[in-house]
Amino acid sequence: MNFYPFISEILQIGIVLSIAPAFAGWVRMVKCWFQGRTSPSLFQPYRDIRKLFAKDVVLAENASWIFRFTPYLVFGTTVLAGGIIPMLTTDLPLSAAADVIVLVALFAIARFFTALAGMDIGTAFGGMGSSREMTIASLAEPAMLMAIFTISLAARSTSLSQIVQVMYSGQSVLRPSIAFAFLAFVLISLAETGRIPVDNPATHLELTMIHEAMILEYSGRHLALIEWAGMMKLTLFMALGAVLFFPWGIDVSGSASGGVFAFFFLLLKLAASGVILVLIETGLAKMRLFRLTEFLGSAFLMATLGMLSFFILE
């Protein structure tokens, strides 16, 4: 029996778990440079998480089991998502267990429970966050699926490994449909990971907050899990964009040296995508909630154009 896929599966999950905080730290660092501030260390997020894990949990009196279960579920689904996306090699056992629709659904169930946790305590902030998050998600999710469907129509598959293999084998990079899908994907990634202009991850105790409003009452290890999962989600979206649209360097042969090579390529691509993310975030201001319809609508339109051009031009 060939153990290589299983080893690479475990390795990949380990890599996602361990580099996610560094990636979040990298984004913060670049952002500080762009804004002319002194940046914290690249490893500050690790220290934050460690500190939170060591702290006691302070729980509101009427918090139910949903509130306590949510961090674990969010963490669990995000880790599974990390095992699905082929980042280093396309020969990933879990990638067959869950295709790209399942991936979207995994993020959706994490969001579902986070929104419930927001309403569990019974504060106005929590409900506000949940309501806004679900509204944005209901607009972002169709656009996300449209963008992904465009690629899977080109690849004739919804399995991520299969899509990446097709994209890797060339031909498809310069198609107009893929370009539109990529643009849509960028916009949706900003919405899904709660970045400017949709939500401001740095905001706290403001009436504009969305994701932060839902997790306001969390503390200690619960907060640590949610924060960690959030960093992983950001990393995963960037990595997903990188492997779907720029699959260079990924290992399709299934050799160890190919895997190491792919790892360095992944780090490079993540570093670059972090810089692009910061460029977008610094260049834009946060939008009003009801302007987001246009933002996400244009993402949807972009994805639709991609699909139309797939049928018309290809």
Added chain:
Amino acid sequence: MTLNPMNLAGGAISLLLAMAVLALFLHRNQRLLNTLGFIAAAAASLAATAAGVWVVGGNGTSRAVMSIGLPDLPFHLRLDPLAGFFMTVVGLLAFIVSIYSIGYVKGIMRQRPITRLVIFYALFLAGMFMVIIADDALFFLVSWEIMAAASYFLVLFEDERVENRRAAYLYIVVAHVGAIAILLSFGVMSGLATGFEGFHGFTFDAMRQAQFPAAWATAAFLLALFGFGAKAGVIPLHVWLPEAHPVAPSNVSALMSGVMLKTAIYGMVRVTFDLIRVFPWWWGTIVLVLGLISAVMGVLYALMQHDLKRLLAYHSVENIGIILIGIGLAMIFRSFDFPLLAALALTAGLYHTLNHAIFKGLLFMGAGSVLHATHERNMDEMGGLIHHMPWTAALFLVGCIAISGLPPFNGFVSEWLTFQAFLLSPSLPSPLMKLLIPMGAALLALTAALAAACFVKAFGVTFLGHWRGHNNPHIHEADWCMMLGMIMAAALCLVFGILPTLVIDWMDNVPEQLVGTRMGTTAGAFGWMWLTPVARERASYSGPLVFLVTLSVIVIAYLLLHVRAGSIKRVPLWDCGFEKVTARMQYTSAAFSMPIRRIFGFLFSIREQVKLNPAAAHRTVPGRMQYTLRIRDRFWGWLYRPIIDISFWMSRRVGRLQQGRIQAYLIYSFVTIIVLLIFMR
């Protein structure tokens, strides 16, 4: 008498009919009536389920002819895989709901006699089973009417309230307009089967053998679509549904939403795939478009509701839409002669039929438990029920996740299959279809995402946070019969979500009967763990793996974090340090859906009013604020109001003929005879 599916199903129906009669004699002993009535219903449903499972699994078709009914027109019965599948769907939920009813009806028993409820409940179930087993137009329509009439009386059960009478009236009107259309559709088909000369064309067998001219086939299809669409609550024929379903007792709502609507789906599939058989692609497009409209509009209307049961009723419109999407796609694939893809789409639609029955039944049972405990249907008066009814809350949550189409529960699998069917549309030869169908996938994605938002709202406002109500009733957990029913439904949601291959393998005889291909050869090609609709490279989903990996990560994370003695401090809520938090500050259902209401507001007619009563103290200090929000179905104004107005106008005009004088009536007769003599010589 040998044991075979037909006898089993016949026995189930006879038991239900006998129970309806017996109930009359048990009127004195209500307690016994409750236990006996619902246990008999559960036993009959179990027998029907067994018959259904047997027929579908064994792929046999059994028939029977019963010489009752009109002279020379005997009732024909037939159990084939399609009928068996729907028999299973109805029987399974009816069994669960009957168990639940034993506990639920106890609560009603304290307020009023339940004899009527038991009689019509049994008749209602019998009617549904008979519709499915019927093999001729006459028996089908008789059963259809028994089902409609029984459910009318069930909706009317608490008849002292005006809204219930109004809802029941609306329901019976729409049901009959639909029934007329179905009658006409069968009339067209049976007439063409015998060339309008004999009577024997009324059997489905005769219709199966007939060749219909395209125009007449279309007429029959459109009439059937209208008739069954009215029963299924397809938009724009849905208005009765959110009125009638919520006011019935909750166990009946569960059956009406969960399985009665499915008999209409059954009728549609039976007429198109089995009786007419050959159809052009645009029939499928009509069904697909209707399905998409129903799905999106249904969920948007559901989001605007604050009555828990009304919200669930609108979700039935949505889910019927999703089922129709699958069936419409199957029709399109079938007409372009892609049997495997048609089998996939049909399986997706039928699997969603089964899944929707289970989770919608679960949700209505949960809503019934809440209603039972709080005597409240308005979510904005509830909150924090999870602390008082932890089991109901957990089980209701399972239903919420399942209906939102999220893994690992069953709703996700059928939506996933529907998406796969959508993504296979590029193989179609028609460019228009190629282009339009992926748009449908986007609408389905929108529906699923909005459904998730809606159920965060429904669960969050009802079960989480603090109690919002003015009165503080004694809230208690549901009793064990109700719990047992809900636990069974929730367990099925999980099993059908994790092990879809087993179910799909079992129901594979249905697509084989209707489109001529099995899906199982590819769907289960890699064992029970993998669902691979077309080919492994195309798409695969492994429910057990997704579930187990997530679960193990959760357990590992939990254990790792609890190596040290856990330290959890319970304190008052923080809310950014704001101290005077009251329960009235929580988000209500209207507040929760406000962003979506603004974004999709153009689809509704919304009247929003804020009234400010000036305070006595000073004019800068606001006094009590009054906020009213009225959201109405646009279809009511667009479609129904004009029809109602026209029919009243016409009846007023026709009423003028009615003079009350015998001379005038004699003149009418005289003129009629003269006219007839002139034209009909």
